[in-house]
Amino acid sequence: MALAPVQRDRGATLAGSLANRLRTQILSGAMPDGSRLPSIRKAAAEFGVSKNTVVEAYDRLVLDHLIAAKAGSGFVITYRGDDSGRPRHVSEAVDIASLLSAQLSQNFEIRVGDGRPPASWTEHSEIKRYLSSNGRMLPPDADAYGSALGFLPLRQQIALRLQTQQVAIKEDNLLLTFGANHALDLVIRAMLSPGDTVLVDEPGYYPLFAKLTLAQVRIVGVRRMPDGPDVDDLVAKIQTERPKLFFTQSLGHNPTGGSITLPVAHAVLKVATHFNLVIVEDDPFADLPMSAANRLATLDQLNNVISIGTFSKTLSASLRSGFIAARGDRIATLAELKMLTTVNSSGHVERLLHRLLVDGHYDRHLKRLWQRTEAAATQVQADLLSGGHRIYSNTKAGYYVYLLLPKGVDDMALARAGAQEGIFIAPGSLFCLDKNSPLARAIRINVARASNPKFYEFLLRRLHM
Known part of the structure; x- marks a missing residue:
């Protein structure tokens, strides 16, 4: 295997850049299961880096379960598909999501x-009655695909709600999705590539871990305290890992139940701004009357924060409707990806939600x-x-x-x-x-x-x- 000197990736350490290059080759199949990596001395010479850089890069790949140290053989590729023929990252993602499968069982x-x-607690509010009557009021174009951004009147209503939560936003800063999980998937696809590193709350939202694993993204946990992310740990992880994004949940955190305090929220945003780190704030309880002032999206005004909301936790999981609130340029990129992958979200569901909001039943x-x-x-x-x-x-x-x-x-x-x-x-x-x-x-x-x-x-x- 011919090796060229490694170049430092933008925003990454030399060891991280080397690990990313090798990770890409392993995941693509260019370095198959069982093949040997060059010795540390040889790799340092061929890549034009120090032996310490090679050691750190190899350590990262070991933690990713892509290579392993074998006595007498050095470092060996261990990445392979499972017995079903699926790539390892797909199998690992399915394993992580096993609790979701159990939740769906009755x-x-x-x-x-x-x-x-x-x-x-949710579906018996007004949904069933509105489902039975909504069809008689649909306009002639209700079956058309419509804008990839989603049903405009619903985006306008959501924008009004966010404005009452002190977020200065317009409908063009909103993209409607099939719930929060679809929103997370779009953000991951649009903003990350295999081998990238992200930070997450730990403990944190395990379906997110599964999505990131499926995307072949490296996941690093930031300690979650009762009052929010551990700011010292966040700084340390940013400095050593050079992450692309930080996924967090400010209020009613899943699974710990804690909520971020105002001092911690300010500190997190100060750190993110200093290191130019984009924060993805998952906010499933945005509509409950909790303190909007502590939300990162409110404090940041969507400059460096992407906010994800959903009606699944407050109204009905079966409706599968949510949204992304972000800067206009990010929404445009995400809307293009949504159009490519799902064309659009459900206009029927979005019209139903719009009626529930404007008629006051949702409140x-x-x-x-x-x-x-x-x-x-x-x-x-x-x-x-x-x-x-x-x-x-x-x-x-x-x-x-x-x-x-x-x-x-x-x-x-x-x-x-x-x-x-x-x-x-x-x-x-x-x-x-x-x-x-x-x-x-x-x-x-x-x-x-x-x-x-x-x-x-x-x-x-x-x-x-």
């Missing part, structure tokens, strides 16, 4: 680990939902604390509480034990890149689904043995 009596509220529903969520969070936290359990954050925002497990209790074993008793549990290790992290030994609890006494009896039996 074979659990108690779904305390589910990411969504029960249908009775009345949100008021009921927030009252329910606050009451449930208060009760669940009280029940857990009275049972002698530890929670990571006592913030009452969003749907989640993160229960820290006692030393010696395995979260995956607890989830398997729960499944045997009809209880769906979300293990903390699935939300962590570092499976040895203390925060991996936990479970996510959905306050909207944690009222069954059988669940608390299960915890007492299993955690206080």
Whole structure:
């Protein structure tokens, strides 16, 4: 294999640039499974870098599970497809998303680990009645594709809502999507390439980890504290990893339930501005009456922040509708990609949502939902604390509480034990890149689904043995 001297990629270290070049060759199949990499000494000479640079680059590839050190053979390529013929990154993405598959199953009596509220909290608001009547009011062009940006009147309504949340925005700064996951996918496709590095909250949103893995992007975790990202860890990771994006969730964080405080939000934005790092803020609870002043999109006014919203967590997951709010140039790029991949989002669903918003039904529903969520969070936290359990954050925002497990209790074993008793549990290790992290030994609890006494009896039996 002929090797040319490595050139430093823009915004990357020399070791990162070397790792990116080798990663691309491995993932493309140019360096097949089982082949040997040059020795550290030989690689340093042929790439025109120091031996320390080669060591660091190889270490990165080891962490990505692309190569391994073999006694007597040096470093060997270990990237290959699984038995189904799928590339490894596809198989790994599917494995990461395994909890989502379990959530879609209905074979659990108690779904305390589910990411969504029960249908009775959402779909019974006004949706069914509007679905039955909406068809009689559709205009003649309702079946046309329409603009790739999405239904204009709905974008205008969303812009008005964001303006009340102190974000100066117009409809041209909005792109409608098939929910937040579609929005994340578009951002990843448009702004990242295989081998790029990104930062994420850790613990964090595991479906995002799966998407990034599928895109062959290198993922580095930033410690998530009860009051937001650990700013010192964020700075350290930016300096060593040279990431392209930082994905984070400010309010009602999934899975910890914590929310960013104003001082931390200011510090995060100051760091991102200094290092020219784009932040992608996932904001599924944007419409709930929480403090808009702490949101990164509000403080930044979408200069360096891309905001993602959805109706899935507040109205109905079945509607599959969300949006991206960003600078006009970024929205234009994302709209082109949306047109190429899905042509457009659902005009019928967007018209339905528009009617719910303009008629005031959505706001009345949100008021009921927030009252329910606050009451449930208060009760669940009280029940857990009275049972002698530890929670990571006592913030009452969003749907989640993160229960820290006692030393010696395995979260995956607890989830398997729960499944045997009809209880769906979300293990903390699935939300962590570092499976040895203390925060991996936990479970996510959905306050909207944690009222069954059988669940608390299960915890007492299993955690206080």
